[in-house]
Amino acid sequence: MDSSLNSIDQVRASAIDMAIRFGPKLVVAIAILVAGYIVGRWAARLLERLLSRFKLDSPVVSLLRKIVQLLVLGLFAIMALQNLGIELLPLIAGLSVAGAGVALAMQGILGNIVAGLTIIFTRPFHVGDYISIVEEEGEVLDISLFSTTLGHADKSKVVIPNRKIVGEILHNYGQxxxxxxxxxxxxxxxxxxxxxxxxxxxxxxxxxxxxxxxxxxxxxxxxxxxxxxxxxxxxxxxxxxxxxxxxxxxxxxxxxxxxxxxxxxxxxxxxxxxx
Structure with a gap:
């Protein structure tokens, strides 16, 4: 009985010690992440206002906004990890190995992303155009990183994975x-x-x-x-x-x-x- 009480006391003491040592750092790390999220959204809105002068397509603007927001959040995440005393080099190495395995398992998704970037930047068609491709046709309603959505006259929609579009013969009727x-x-x-x-x-x-x-x-x-x-x-x-x-x-x-x-x-x- 005494040994059980001693074990509980030791766990309690260890928990209190860790809370005293790492509690303030954890609070600061969370505050850094929250600040990163806020700054990322602010930077994305600022970029959107700057890009409005160039009359870019909405998918391009949306993509650049997300990239800026993720970069800013990633930078603040690194600062938060450093504040917690985590060594980044071993973490990066581990993430690299894990990333290779994830990439192999998600070839289809990554293929859609690459194809989506190709469509967004080469702009073979725009939102509002009427296109015919892969035995489907319709008005382009949305272009995202993963898929392109076409609308039909009967108000139905067809979602085509972007990797099914790039490399195919496309008939663009325009508007x-x-x-x-x-x-x-x-x-x-x-x-x-x-x-x-x-x-x-x-x-x-x-x-x-x-x-x-x-x-x-x-x-x-x-x-x-x-x-x-x-x-x-x-x-x-x-x-x-x-x-x-x-x-x-x-x-x-x-x-x-x-x-x-x-x-x-x-x-x-x-x-x-x-x-």
């Missing part, structure tokens, strides 16, 4: 898209009149851009009739709505002006049994 509308007229129809009506329809539609100038004309001749191709440019957000509006207007105007559309004809032969 406008060209419509691909076609209508097939009968060979008996007045093609010149039809083309004039198409021009009027495009001029009256508020979604159709005046620059680049809309293109339209005879796309091809088929067995069914004369195919008129209509290719105006619209803003990305207006693409689907413009297709519906122009198709509807084409039907209404052609019907009012007696422009005959092609009607597919099929010949069916009934073969009876041989007598």
């Amino acid at each position: 406008i898209r060209q419509l691909r509308i076609s209508v097939t007229l009968s060979y008996a129809a007045d093609v010149d009149q039809a083309l004039g009506l198409v021009e009027e329809i495009l001029q009256q539609n508020s979604r159709v851009l005046r620059e680049p100038e809309p293109v339209f004309g005879i796309a091809r001749l088929t067995d069914a009739g004369v195919v008129i191709g209509v290719g105006p440019w619209v803003a990305v957000v207006d693409h689907d709505a413009a297709v519906g509006e122009i198709n509807k207007r084409l039907l209404e105007v052609f019907a009012a002006q007696n422009i005959a559309l092609s009607v597919p004809l099929r010949e069916i032969r009934m073969l009876g049994a041989a007598a």
Whole structure:
């Protein structure tokens, strides 16, 4: 019983001794880390104000802010460790060995980060552009270190890892898209009149851009009739709505002006049994 009490007293004395020796240093170290967090945020905001003059993309500004904040916090963390009396050289060596193992285990994540940096600094596309890549297409909503988010017309989103983007063939439409509308007229129809009506329809539609100038004309001749191709440019957000509006207007105007559309004809032969 006495030996147990002596052990408890020794542990208590050791704890009090350590608290007296390291308590103030621990408090100072915590204060240094808090100061580092505050100074890091202040430095990041200052950098953001300075970068606003250069009109950089928001992902680039966000990345530089995070780098500055982490660097400042890391510097204060080193100061805190030194205040606690921790030897940094053995710690750095141990972290280097551990970092090599972590890097091997996180190759996919690191690949996304490297690809994200490549996208952010080479800028093959920007937020708001409409792109097509890796069998996906949509408006670029966000570019981060790890992934790029595309938005679809149905309000859904697709998140693509950055390593799936870098090195692939990318089609960047920018912030406008060209419509691909076609209508097939009968060979008996007045093609010149039809083309004039198409021009009027495009001029009256508020979604159709005046620059680049809309293109339209005879796309091809088929067995069914004369195919008129209509290719105006619209803003990305207006693409689907413009297709519906122009198709509807084409039907209404052609019907009012007696422009005959092609009607597919099929010949069916009934073969009876041989007598």
